[in-house]
Amino acid sequence: MEFGPHLLLATLEGAISAAVLALIAVGLSIVFGIMRVVNVAHGEFYMLGAVMAWWITSHVGGHPAIGFLLALIVAPIMVGSIAALADHLILRRINYDPERTIVATIGLLYVLQQLTLMTFGADARPVEAPFNMRIALPWFENGVDGWSMYWPWGLSTTTYKLAVIVAAVVVLVGLWLFMTRTRAGLIMRATQLNRDMALAHGIPVEKIYALVFGLGAGLAALASVLVVPIQQAHYLMGGDPLLLAFIVVIIGGLGSIPGTIVAAILIGMSDGIISVFFSPTLAKILATLLVAFVLIFRPQGLMGKPAK
Amino acid sequence: MLNVKNIEVAYDKVQVLFDVSFDVKSGEIFCLLGRNGAGKTTALKSIMGLLPLKTGSIQFDNQTLSTMAPYDVPKQGIAYVPQGRGLFSELTVAQNIEIGLMVKNSGAATRERVLDIFPRLRERLKQRADTLSGGEQQMLAMARALSMEPKLLLLDEPTEGLQPSIIKLIQDVIVNMKQAGVAIVLVEHHIETVLTIADRVAFVENGRCQKIAEINDLKNNPEEIHRYLGVN
Numbered sequence: 001m002e003f004g005p006h007l008l009l010a011t012l013e014g015a016i017s018a019a020v021l022a023l024i025a026v027g028l029s030i031v032f033g034i035m036r037v038v039n040v041a042h043g044e045f046y047m048l049g050a051v052m053a054w055w056i057t058s059h060v061g062g063h064p065a066i067g068f069l070l071a072l073i074v075a076p077i078m079v080g081s082i083a084a085l086a087d088h089l090i091l092r093r094i095n096y097d098p099e100r101t102i103v104a105t106i107g108l109l110y111v112l113q114q115l116t117l118m119t120f121g122a123d124a125r126p127v128e129a130p131f132n133m134r135i136a137l138p139w140f141e142n143g144v145d146g147w148s149m150y151w152p153w154g155l156s157t158t159t160y161k162l163a164v165i166v167a168a169v170v171v172l173v174g175l176w177l178f179m180t181r182t183r184a185g186l187i188m189r190a191t192q193l194n195r196d197m198a199l200a201h202g203i204p205v206e207k208i209y210a211l212v213f214g215l216g217a218g219l220a221a222l223a224s225v226l227v228v229p230i231q232q233a234h235y236l237m238g239g240d241p242l243l244l245a246f247i248v249v250i251i252g253g254l255g256s257i258p259g260t261i262v263a264a265i266l267i268g269m270s271d272g273i274i275s276v277f278f279s280p281t282l283a284k285i286l287a288t289l290l291v292a293f294v295l296i297f298r299p300q301g302l303m304g305k306p307a308k
Numbered sequence: 309m310l311n312v313k314n315i316e317v318a319y320d321k322v323q324v325l326f327d328v329s330f331d332v333k334s335g336e337i338f339c340l341l342g343r344n345g346a347g348k349t350t351a352l353k354s355i356m357g358l359l360p361l362k363t364g365s366i367q368f369d370n371q372t373l374s375t376m377a378p379y380d381v382p383k384q385g386i387a388y389v390p391q392g393r394g395l396f397s398e399l400t401v402a403q404n405i406e407i408g409l410m411v412k413n414s415g416a417a418t419r420e421r422v423l424d425i426f427p428r429l430r431e432r433l434k435q436r437a438d439t440l441s442g443g444e445q446q447m448l449a450m451a452r453a454l455s456m457e458p459k460l461l462l463l464d465e466p467t468e469g470l471q472p473s474i475i476k477l478i479q480d481v482i483v484n485m486k487q488a489g490v491a492i493v494l495v496e497h498h499i500e501t502v503l504t505i506a507d508r509v510a511f512v513e514n515g516r517c518q519k520i521a522e523i524n525d526l527k528n529n530p531e532e533i534h535r536y537l538g539v540n
Contacts, residue, residue: 183410188394188405197394199378200356202411203457 005105005139005152006276012157014272015228020223021166021271022264023239025248026175026248027219029110031158034192034212035256036098039103042220043242044112045083049075049221050233051116053126054219057162068229070183072211084178091213092206109238116235129160164226171222172261179257188212192255244271247291253304262302290307309334309491310355310460314373315364317347317354323362324350328517330510333461335491337482337500341382341536342512349391351461351512355493356388357381368460380413385459388465391495393449397438403430404437404448408455422451426482443474449480459483464495479505503527511536 028292030041034134052073060067086108138148138157179185193197198205224237229239248267252259267287274283300306310332317325325347332338340348353359355366357378366373368515373381382388387408398402423430426447432440437448446466453461463482467475475498483505485491496502502509502523509526511518513536526532 107486159312185401186403186406187410189399193396193398194394196353196358197396199358200382200390200394201407201452202376202379202382203407205377 002139005137005155007273008137008139009155010276011269012272013234013276014269015165016161016227016268017272018265018268019165020227021241021244021248021268022165022172022261023168023226025221025245025260025264026172027223027256028187028217028245029249029252029257029260030219031213031216032249033186033257034097037096037101037213038098038105038256039213039216040102041086041108041112042105042216042245043238043240044109044116045079045217045238045243046220046224047116047233047235047238048079048112049224050228050231050237051120051235052078052221053225053228054127054233055100055120057127058125063130064128068127068130068225070221071127072225076221079221080214080218084214087210087213089247090206091209096209100224107165107250113235113238118237122235124232126226126232129158129261131163132229133159133161135159135162160229165225166228168223172217175219176257184211186205186226240251240284244268244287247287249301250291251294251301253301256301256303256305259301259303310367310493311367312324312351312355313365313367315351315354315366316362317350317359318362319359323413325354326457326515328512328515330517331522332493334459334491335489336508337484337486337494337506339496339506340512341496341502341509341533344380348512348513349363349464350515351491352388352390352464352493352495355462357382357418370537375415384436385412385457386462387453387456387460388462389449389453389464391464391468393445395437395449398436400431400434401440401448404452405455405501407431408452411456414455414457418455418457420435422455424516425454426451436536443470445468446474446478450478454485458490460491460493462493465497466494467496467501468496475501 024042028039031037031039031042037092052075055065056071056074057067060070090104090108091101093102134156135158136151137157138149139152139155140149179189187203188208190201191203191205195205195226196244244267249260251267252261252263270288271283274286312328312330315325315328316323328347328351330338340351346461350359354361355373357373357376361374364374368384368386374382396407397408397509405419405422409415429447429451437445440448449464466478466482470478479501482492482494488490494506498501503526504524508520508522510520518536520534
């Protein structure tokens with residue numbers, strides 16, 4: 001395949017990575033932004049969403065879309081509820097202390113991972129996409145007769161992959177509207193800005209924290225349900241997305257949702273493109289190097305606020 | 309109305325308040341006076357439930373505040389304007405006021421009444437709180453507190469760093485609240501303000517309430533102020 005069509009293919013793969021990564025990283029970012037908790041178990045919530053999606057779809061008969069739609073609704077709610085329970089049982093009891101929550105969420109990571117292994121086994125589990133029509137993509141060339149369109153062999157994608165990008169955009173726009181236009185979003189932002197004054201205005205901060213922790217985990221689970229028909233569900237699948245989500249959140253600026261989305265596009269696209277042209281390992285190496293440079297030259301990230 | 313009884317408060321192992329007691333009646337302006345670090349702000353935070361008590365109790369309208377969850381305290385009709393204003397800096401003026409209105413689910417009538425008191429805020433409703441001038445920020449902090457329709461108002465240095473015209477406006481608002489029957493606990497370094505509007509004064513020194521005096525007694529005996537605060 002020529003370079004141009006190959007680049008388009010790589011860009012499409014990158015856009016899918018960016019869309020999924022944006023959902024995962026925004027979940028991590030709102031948890032840090034509002035609760036000041038570095039959730040090391042975030043990748044396991046992503047993994048749980050995928051495993052639950054497999055479990056639900058394998059128990060629901062009929063058209064694959066029925067099981068998938070059910071998984072799309074139930075898995076994020078279940079994972080969000082598990083996260084809210086973890087907040088209640090663990091994080092609240094250590095008073096959301098920044099250092100202790102890191103250790104506690106590392107513990108939670110292993111508990112969730114090993115429980116999944118014990119319950120569902122170590123096999124990678126496939127989930128059938130609800131629809132998966134292949135679409136050939138056109139390319140353009142400037143020949144002797146001027147510009148013309150043609151259909152290069154191998155330049156194609158699937159309707160499902162395009163749907164993942166659209167779904168991620170819809171969820172992110174919905175989240176933005178929720179945070180900026182609703183009463184609940186206003187309460188969350190007030191809690192983020194000044195915890196004590198939120199309490200002094202009747203806001204039950206601990207309940208908001210449980211809600212935020214559940215929302216963050218639910219977004220990670222939603223991302224994994226969307227991606228599991230492309231990849232497979234596996235009890236160790238949370239590691240890579242966690243690393244990339246941390247990279248995105250640091251580059252975007254801790255707690256900044258717009259910065260997180262911009263960084264997710266940057267990292268997701270470069271991850272997709274570099275993985276197609278070179279290797280996924282090189283993509284991870286470059287992303288990690290980028291974080292190092294950001295930490296040296298702009299520690300607050302692209303859109304974060306400098307520490308006072 | 310407010311009864312603070314023998315409270316002791318500590319930040320971890322450092323005790324800040326020792327056996328502090330006072331009470332405030334409806335329609336009274338009660339002032340806590342003392343040097344920096346005396347424990348005045350700690351007393352206000354304790355009333356709001358933001359700091360736990362080691363011992364003692366705080367009662368308001370026959371309700372024990374000290375055993376309530378902190379977020380239930382404002383729902384009893386207690387509003388707090390902290391030192392430094394405590395605004396939600398990245399929210400707009402309208403959103404800050406809305407947060408205050410949420411406490412009692414107050415509606416547009418309360419909002420309009422508050423904006424009538426501070427008409428300058430009406431022109432800045434869509435402006436972020438952190439872009440306001442110092443005086444406007446203090447107006448917003450007061451407006452947010454008033455939108456909670458409080459029965460008790462806790463004010464921590466509300467005139468700090470303000471120009472005289474804004475100080476006068478804030479004083480007038482405080483006096484109007486008092487006349488409407490609101491009890492006010494005021495932490496204030498501006499002695500003129502204290503002598504102008506307060507009814508009673510508690511001198512706080514090293515975390516202890518050394519003396520509670522009627523304001524008229526202080527006016528007749530200014531060396532008392534000098535003794536506790538080192539000012540004339």
